[in-house]
Amino acid sequence: MKAKTKKAIKITAIVFLTLVLAVGAYCGYVLLSYSRIEDRTPIAIENNKTEILDAEGEYTITTYNVGFGAYGPEFSFFLDTGHMSDGTYVKGKYGKSISKELTLRNTNGAIGEIEKLDSDIVILQEVDQKSSRAYKVNMYEMFKTALSDYSSSYASNFHTAYLPYPFNDPHGKTEAGLVTLSKYKINDTLRRSYPIADNLSKLFDLDRCFTVTRMPVSNGKELVLINSHMSAYDKGGVIRSAQLKMLNSVISAEYSRGNYVIVGGDFNHILSTEMVGHFPSGQQTPSWIAVLSDDDIPEGFSIVKATNREDII
Numbered sequence: 001m002k003a004k005t006k007k008a009i010k011i012t013a014i015v016f017l018t019l020v021l022a023v024g025a026y027c028g029y030v031l032l033s034y035s036r037i038e039d040r041t042p043i044a045i046e047n048n049k050t051e052i053l054d055a056e057g058e059y060t061i062t063t064y065n066v067g068f069g070a071y072g073p074e075f076s077f078f079l080d081t082g083h084m085s086d087g088t089y090v091k092g093k094y095g096k097s098i099s100k101e102l103t104l105r106n107t108n109g110a111i112g113e114i115e116k117l118d119s120d121i122v123i124l125q126e127v128d129q130k131s132s133r134a135y136k137v138n139m140y141e142m143f144k145t146a147l148s149d150y151s152s153s154y155a156s157n158f159h160t161a162y163l164p165y166p167f168n169d170p171h172g173k174t175e176a177g178l179v180t181l182s183k184y185k186i187n188d189t190l191r192r193s194y195p196i197a198d199n200l201s202k203l204f205d206l207d208r209c210f211t212v213t214r215m216p217v218s219n220g221k222e223l224v225l226i227n228s229h230m231s232a233y234d235k236g237g238v239i240r241s242a243q244l245k246m247l248n249s250v251i252s253a254e255y256s257r258g259n260y261v262i263v264g265g266d267f268n269h270i271l272s273t274e275m276v277g278h279f280p281s282g283q284q285t286p287s288w289i290a291v292l293s294d295d296d297i298p299e300g301f302s303i304v305k306a307t308n309r310e311d312i313i
Contacts, residue, residue: 036193036207037156043189043211046144048151052185055219062119063264065229066110068128068176069103069139070096078166079233082286090283095169096133103137111146122150122181123227125266129154132162132172140179150181153213155191157229158206176206178227178265180213187214187222192250195242196231206231210247210265217260224254228265235288240268244296252298261301267292272303 053059070077076092083089097103114122127143128134144152158176165171180189194208210228217223228247231239247263254261269292270285294302 036196037159037191037209039191039193041155041191041193043153043155043191045186045189046152047148049183049185051183052216052218053223055217055221059121060117060119061121061123061225061262061264062114062117063123063227064110064114065125065266066107066127066139068097068126068131068134069107069110069137070094070098070133072098072102072106074098074102078169080286083284085282085284093169095166095171097135100135100137103134107137107139107142111143114147120183121225122147122179123225123264124179124181125227125229126158126176127154127179128174128176131174131176132170133174140177143179143181147181150183151186153180153186153189153211154178155189155209155211155227156207157209178209178211178229180211180225180227182213182215184215187216189213192246194230194246195239197239208243212250221259223260223262226250226261226263226265228263228267230266230268232268233288234268237288237290240290244292248298251301255298255300272305 075094075098078092078095080092081090097106124143127139129138129140130136140152140154154177156175156177158174160171160174162173163171180186190212192210192212194210196206196208206229208229208231210226213225213227215223215225226247230243230247234240251261251263269290272293273291292303297303
């Protein structure tokens, strides 16, 4: 009996030691593979155009977070949690897209909507390149191929080692970024690195950034187009406050130079107090969500009010 007990203890110890070594090896792998892209990194422009913007012209811009091809009606993200209006707790299910078929369907659907809008400029977020969570679909290549009338640029803002969580549907290894498409000439694009958390949580967050794209205008000025993706799940808003301060400083500097400035993207805020309760929902507003209003941005700028609810009611 004693021999059996000793053997069981030995096996348990071996299993425990193996688990500790595996966790340690994984943590080392994550730490060694982690790096942030340097601030002010130039971004290449592919298929650049020659026509410049007319100062007296009218142009359209589309901004669209395409959600790594995952966000169809069937999908819910594992980090999204909250309570319904009756107090029922709800939590998202998936760490990656449900299937490759749905990833392709949703990506082609996004491309189709962009083609119908036929905007002069398009800025996209969460465009993946062969990520685990998107079943290795190269979304950027799909957008470039289908929208060949546009120039294109790509700035990475999510480049991770393999993430094993959620354990039921691991996020995996990811390469995703911000994409800017334009029918007009671009002088240059610069990637700016946002402030992010300085604790271990940074290992599992996006390499948050925004891009600054300069486009010449016929009157000698420039249109400074900013494609931004700010932090989410930042309860208390400390990180997003630092990010907004940085963004505002860039906006103000360009405006003071006499340039036109437009900012679009995924702000992970409710845009303006008018948008609180704008869309009917049976869910309470998550505690980490903050409102971004005209008071939070430089003088002379305003947040464009969404009209799509009025369009459908």
